[in-house]
Amino acid sequence: xxxxxxxxxxxxxxxxxxxxxxxxxxxxxxxxxxxxxxxxxxxxxxxxxxxxxxxxxxxxxxxxxxxxxxxxxxxxxxxxxxxxxxxxxxxxxxxxxxxxxxxxxxxxxxxxxxxxxxxxxxxxxxxxxxxxxxxxxxxxxxxxxxxxxxxxxxxxxxxxxxxxxxxxxxxxxxxxxxxxxxxxxxxxxxxxxxxxxxxxxxxxxxxxxxxxxxxxxxxxxxxxxxxxxxxxxxxxxxxxxxxxxxxxxxxxxxxxxxxxxxxxxxxxxxxxxxxxxxxxxxxxxxxxxxxxxxxxxxxxxxxxxxxxxxxxxxxxxxxxxxxxxxxxxxxxxxxxxxx
Ligand code: PLP
Ligand code: COI
Numbered sequence: 001x002x003x004x005x006x007x008x009x010x011x012x013x014x015x016x017x018x019x020x021x022x023x024x025x026x027x028x029x030x031x032x033x034x035x036x037x038x039x040x041x042x043x044x045x046x047x048x049x050x051x052x053x054x055x056x057x058x059x060x061x062x063x064x065x066x067x068x069x070x071x072x073x074x075x076x077x078x079x080x081x082x083x084x085x086x087x088x089x090x091x092x093x094x095x096x097x098x099x100x101x102x103x104x105x106x107x108x109x110x111x112x113x114x115x116x117x118x119x120x121x122x123x124x125x126x127x128x129x130x131x132x133x134x135x136x137x138x139x140x141x142x143x144x145x146x147x148x149x150x151x152x153x154x155x156x157x158x159x160x161x162x163x164x165x166x167x168x169x170x171x172x173x174x175x176x177x178x179x180x181x182x183x184x185x186x187x188x189x190x191x192x193x194x195x196x197x198x199x200x201x202x203x204x205x206x207x208x209x210x211x212x213x214x215x216x217x218x219x220x221x222x223x224x225x226x227x228x229x230x231x232x233x234x235x236x237x238x239x240x241x242x243x244x245x246x247x248x249x250x251x252x253x254x255x256x257x258x259x260x261x262x263x264x265x266x267x268x269x270x271x272x273x274x275x276x277x278x279x280x281x282x283x284x285x286x287x288x289x290x291x292x293x294x295x296x297x298x299x300x301x302x303x304x305x306x307x308x309x310x311x312x313x314x315x316x317x318x319x320x321x322x323x324x325x326x327x328x329x330x331x332x333x334x335x336x337x338x339x
Contacts, residue, residue, distance in 0.1 A: 009153035053130030064326030180240030276310030
């Protein structure tokens with residue numbers, strides 16, 4: 001434990017003390033169970049292994065200057081997990097049960113919440129899988145919900161330092177009326193080939209276009225996208241992207257700062273007009289974008305010439321982190337303190 005270098009954490013897995021689990025059997029959810037094992041024992045014919053009945057969430061807990069632990073907008077993650085369940089015919093977990101599980105797993109692993117000064121956080125990973133032996137393609141009879149935690153640093157190397165992303169027109173992460181709006185494992189499997197290719201070419205992420213017409217911006221592999229032009233915060237509206245809780249929060253904060261929020265289809269060539277651009281999400285927080293390369297079109301859009309985050313991104317980043325760490329007033333009741 002003494003050996004954790006909190007300021008040097010990457011976005012990776014580290015064993016913590018406990019996880020919590022809950023089973024859905026005979027049409028109802030059972031009680032939360034606490035486990036210290038990292039292993040789950042499941043049937044080889046479980047639907048999660050064959051037909052992709054799996055969804056997950058991602059949220060964070062932060063330790064404040066006052067020593068208190070705060071979790072950001074967990075009711076939103078609970079509701080999104082319900083929406084994922086509806087999208088792939090899994091059992092819906094009540095919001096209260098989800099929140100109880102988060103409180104419990106954070107409290108039990110309190111010693112892994114990084115100290116305030118480190119700027120790191122405790123990443124919370126809830127997931128749900130279909131269980132029970134089944135060979136035909138149909139929903140599972142039973143489900144398991146579990147939550148583990150792990151201390152993390154920045155998702156992208158360099159954290160708040162701008163990085164390059166690319167457009168790859170031969171790949172989609174989701175279909176026009178598919179599962180892009182829910183958080184299911186299959187979407188991430190579908191993003192791996194393009195994602196690895198982008199990494200090999202030196203990009204932090206792929207910026208996907210809408211899968212139907214390739215005319216509009218969608219989102220990045222693990223995060224939403226926004227651009228800043230003049231006094232506007234511009235972010236794509238699309239039925240193949242995940243509704244990001246970070247993006248929703250930033251839209252509110254942007255409005256409070258007097259920016260105009262435009263949530264609408266964003267033609268991809270509009271990026272040429274952006275003064276700032278960034279990825280946003282729980283893991284990414286705000287990851288500024290310095291350059292967007294449209295690889296197949298052999299076109300580069302330079303967003304940041306000096307390699308520094310723009311002033312609006314910086315202001316939004318500080319405000320969001322301030323609320324999460326308890327340095328700024330929590331006007332909208334986004335934060336739950338873990339007692
Ligand atoms: N888009 C995708 C595809 C994601 O995986 C995530 C991460 O959860 C996000 C966007 C950002 O969502 P949130 O801000 O709720 O973490
Ligand atoms: C998150 O931001 O929490 C995510 O789930 C993104 C990624 C790690 C899949």
